[in-house]
Amino acid sequence: xxxxxxxxxxxxxxxxDVREDDExxxxxxxxxxHIPISEFVARYGELTEAAPQDGRVHVICRSGGRSxxxxxxxxxxxxxxxxxxxxxxxxxxxxxxxxxxxxxxGFVL
Numbered sequence: 001x002x003x004x005x006x007x008x009x010x011x012x013x014x015x016x017d018v019r020e021d022d023e024x025x026x027x028x029x030x031x032x033x034h035i036p037i038s039e040f041v042a043r044y045g046e047l048t049e050a051a052p053q054d055g056r057v058h059v060i061c062r063s064g065g066r067s068x069x070x071x072x073x074x075x076x077x078x079x080x081x082x083x084x085x086x087x088x089x090x091x092x093x094x095x096x097x098x099x100x101x102x103x104x105x106g107f108v109l
Contacts, residue, residue: 001071002082004058006090014052016059018070019088023062027098027106029091037066040073051079060084060091062108 009015015032017024024034033050035043051057057079061067064087074081084091088108092098100106 001068001075002080003085004082005085006094006096009058009084014050014055014057015084016047016051016057016070017088018059018061018066023088023109025100026109027092027100028088029060030097030099030103032060037061037070040070044077055080057081058084061087063087063089 015029017028017032017034018037018040019028019034020036020038024036028034033047035046047057057074059067059071059074059081061070064083064085067087068083071081071083086093088098092108098106098108
């Protein structure tokens with residue numbers, strides 16, 4: 001399964017956050033698309049509308065387990081996807097910004 005490190009991500013890379021609503025509300029990466037894993041298949045069309053046609057979808061969760069499942073699903077659908085190793089925990093640990101919906105500093109739940 002394709003995997004990327006948090007430190008490999010650049011500003012503007014497409015990020016799909018598959019954590020649940022309470023985790024997202026506590027804090028997330030600015031600009032990420034949020035589709036909880038529990039709703040992913042039903043809301044798959046939202047991803048296909050938002051994702052870049054010829055770009056990679058970087059999938060993130062808290063630590064990497066749920067995002068790995070979604071990455072495998074996307075690969076089966078022919079989508080260029082990669083799991084973000086270490087997830088939002090490593091995202092925050094490396095100093096990447098974590099924000100709430102209103103732009104204030106957030107935290108990883």
